[in-house]
Amino acid sequence: MALKPVLGKLISKRVVLASASPRRQEILTNVGLRFEVVPSWFKETLEKSSFASPYEYAIETAKQKALEVANRMHVKHLRTPDIVIGADTIVTVDEQILEKPVDKQDAYRMLSRLSGKEHSVFTGVAIIHCSSKDNQLEMEVTDFYEETKVKFSDLSEELLWEYIHSGEPMDKAGGYGIQALGGMLVEYVHGDFLNVVGFPLNHFCKKLVELYYPPPKHSICHIKHDSVPPVDTFENLSDGENESSNFAEHKGANKLDNSRTHPSGPVYNSEDHYCVKTGFMVPLENTAKSLPTILELIDGFRASKALFVACKLKVFDHLKDKGSLNAVDVANEVGASLCGMERLLDACAALGLLEKTPQGYSNTDSANTYLTSDGKYSLHGYIIHSNEHLWPLFTNLEFAVKEGTRQNHRAFGKKTEDLFKDYYHSQEGKQRFMAAMHSIAHLTARDVATAFDLSQFKSACDLGGCTGALAHELVQIYPNLKITVFDLPEVIANTSYFQPSGQCTAPVTFISGDFFKDNLPEVDLYILSRVLHDWPDEKNHTLLSKIAAVCKPGSALLVAEIVLDEQKTHPPRALLQSLTMTEGKQRSGSEYKQLLEKYGFMNVQIKITENLLDALLCFRKSQSL
Numbered sequence: 001m002a003l004k005p006v007l008g009k010l011i012s013k014r015v016v017l018a019s020a021s022p023r024r025q026e027i028l029t030n031v032g033l034r035f036e037v038v039p040s041w042f043k044e045t046l047e048k049s050s051f052a053s054p055y056e057y058a059i060e061t062a063k064q065k066a067l068e069v070a071n072r073m074h075v076k077h078l079r080t081p082d083i084v085i086g087a088d089t090i091v092t093v094d095e096q097i098l099e100k101p102v103d104k105q106d107a108y109r110m111l112s113r114l115s116g117k118e119h120s121v122f123t124g125v126a127i128i129h130c131s132s133k134d135n136q137l138e139m140e141v142t143d144f145y146e147e148t149k150v151k152f153s154d155l156s157e158e159l160l161w162e163y164i165h166s167g168e169p170m171d172k173a174g175g176y177g178i179q180a181l182g183g184m185l186v187e188y189v190h191g192d193f194l195n196v197v198g199f200p201l202n203h204f205c206k207k208l209v210e211l212y213y214p215p216p217k218h219s220i221c222h223i224k225h226d227s228v229p230p231v232d233t234f235e236n237l238s239d240g241e242n243e244s245s246n247f248a249e250h251k252g253a254n255k256l257d258n259s260r261t262h263p264s265g266p267v268y269n270s271e272d273h274y275c276v277k278t279g280f281m282v283p284l285e286n287t288a289k290s291l292p293t294i295l296e297l298i299d300g301f302r303a304s305k306a307l308f309v310a311c312k313l314k315v316f317d318h319l320k321d322k323g324s325l326n327a328v329d330v331a332n333e334v335g336a337s338l339c340g341m342e343r344l345l346d347a348c349a350a351l352g353l354l355e356k357t358p359q360g361y362s363n364t365d366s367a368n369t370y371l372t373s374d375g376k377y378s379l380h381g382y383i384i385h386s387n388e389h390l391w392p393l394f395t396n397l398e399f400a401v402k403e404g405t406r407q408n409h410r411a412f413g414k415k416t417e418d419l420f421k422d423y424y425h426s427q428e429g430k431q432r433f434m435a436a437m438h439s440i441a442h443l444t445a446r447d448v449a450t451a452f453d454l455s456q457f458k459s460a461c462d463l464g465g466c467t468g469a470l471a472h473e474l475v476q477i478y479p480n481l482k483i484t485v486f487d488l489p490e491v492i493a494n495t496s497y498f499q500p501s502g503q504c505t506a507p508v509t510f511i512s513g514d515f516f517k518d519n520l521p522e523v524d525l526y527i528l529s530r531v532l533h534d535w536p537d538e539k540n541h542t543l544l545s546k547i548a549a550v551c552k553p554g555s556a557l558l559v560a561e562i563v564l565d566e567q568k569t570h571p572p573r574a575l576l577q578s579l580t581m582t583e584g585k586q587r588s589g590s591e592y593k594q595l596l597e598k599y600g601f602m603n604v605q606i607k608i609t610e611n612l613l614d615a616l617l618c619f620r621k622s623q624s625l
């Protein structure tokens with residue numbers, strides 16, 4: 001299938017997936033779609049009895065999820081997205097709609113209803129095209145649904161509970177995940193498997209074909225018995241010499257239907273495809289589903305380096321201050337050659353980081369937010385660290401893989417310990433390292449702080465809390481919390497630069513110490529953010545034993561780390577990070593649980609936040625170890 005023409009239509013657009021579902025993100029990423037994830041805040045509380053059929057409920061929920069995100073992004077003066085995609089998956093059995101279970105008992109009720117029976121999985125999808133006129137948001141909604149039938153084997157009580165205790169059912173409609181352990185419960189699947197997983201990719205692509213490649217009038221036909229238009233392949237698509245394939249220009253000809261995908265709607269007939277043009281087309285035999293991803297991976301390093309250099313030269317900072325500038329001005333501001341700067345600016349525009357107009361170049365909203373050194377969620381520090389520290393390490397990745405050791409000696413001519421000392425001894429190195437840590441901590445702080453309700457805790461200590469970014473967020477959310485940031489003296493001495501302005505910083509105090517050696521304060525809640533993955537087992541043993549010794553029964557430990565899925569293949573960021581780590585390691589949810597339980601921390605709860613860090617909360621059990 002030549003997928004590129006259809007997905008290629010979205011390449012220059014700002015596509016937003018209004019979903020927190022990691023499965024949806026993965027399905028769309030796997031086919032090379034580039035999008036941002038903005039989970040919807042729409043509560044799934046529509047009155048089910050007011051819908052004539054379950055799929056109408058799923059479509060309406062999907063639509064509301066996407067509308068909420070489109071409106072929120074517009075109102076917050078972020079750049080209005082071009083396309084917002086929302087989806088909702090439900091399971092229906094005996095005319096009942098099953099969504100995500102609220103607790104284990106609920107999961108039990110759902111799974112025992114599904115046992116031995118065939119049920120339907122519906123995913124409703126809404127694609128919203130947005131535009132902004134006079135600051136008014138205009139939206140055109142296209143929606144559709146897909147149904148897949150699934151049959152479960154008879155499930156014994158034992159198997160059912162074992163499955164529930166695996167934790168898998170909790171964030172999934174119907175209380176199962178067909179893509180993982182839940183697959184073992186399934187006798188057959190009739191229809192699109194990915195629809196069950198959470199996103200009907202095939203139907204989605206067909207819908208895009210309908211929207212972006214409307215048929216010439218003579219090819220319109222009506223079909224009778226299918227909710228899916230009969231476009232069997234995407235290969236014979238072209239931009240058409242006289243046929244614009246631009247969505248906006250075609251709205252009239254092939255008006256977006258705001259209703260269900262209806263059997264009698266205008267659709268393609270697969271035999272009537274028109275005008276195959278060269279250009280964007282990739283011959284069928286040379287193309288593969290994964291080609292866009294592979295090409296992106298091949299070029300990924302160029303994009304990263306272009307971003308790093310633009311940040312290092314403070315291009316985004318200059319553009320933020322000056323508004324729109326031409327290449328000559330930017331080159332002069334940063335002391336670069338004109339021809340080099342022109343190419344860099346064009347590359348940044350192509351990557352969607354800058355806007356290019358006849359007047360010059362200007363920052364996109366994302367660049368202002370993330371890439372300037374004083375942006376609201378500035379990643380500048382992390383980008384500079386990536387350029388100066390991680391890039392040289394990755395250049396030596398081949399040696400790291402062959403030798404199984406960190407490559408600091410090759411990358412920097414220094415052993416790891418000496419390099420670390422250097423960091424802390426040179427003011428520049430220290431600030432750079434702290435700025436990198438601060439970037440990530442600040443960006444993730446809200447999601448980590450709200451992953452669990454922490455209002456019961458009165459005192460907390462963030463061990464290795466560095467600049468206090470998480471601590472400051474915590475005290476904003478939990479005004480009764482007093483929190484201590486505990487870190488090495490050389491870190492604490494440099495925290496003042498990172499303190500938030502306009503916020504009362506009194507409930508956050510800083511203590512110097514080495515958490516491997518010094519006494520830890522007695523508090524209700526200990527926090528380890530991005531610590532455990534970094535150290536070898538012996539060091540974690542020392543640290544967790546010390547926390548366990550001082551932590552009173554009922555007190556808790558909050559851990560913020562990337563939590564791998566049980567197959568340890570997701571999220572890719574964590575696995576790529578591991579490539580240059582040799583002492584520590586990334587862990588799955590069950591591995592963290594096991595580690596924490598070993599030190600007497602029970603009731604381990606895990607929250608996958610969809611941000612760069614996930615969160616785990618556990619409580620010190622009452623009897624001593």
Ligand SMILES: Cc1cn([C@@H]2O[C@H](COP(=O)(O)OP(=O)(O)OP(=O)(O)O)[C@@H](O)[C@H]2O)c(=O)[nH]c1=O
Nearest residue numbers: 019020021023088089172173176177178196197198
């Ligand atoms: C049947 C089944 C469902 N799911 C997941 O169930 C969630 C449904 O809930 P939702 O309300 O549609 O989505 P969400 O996860 O709450 O995300 P959001 O879009 O933000 O509402 C989605 O995750 C799906 O993948 C699986 O992963 N595997 C399966 O076999």
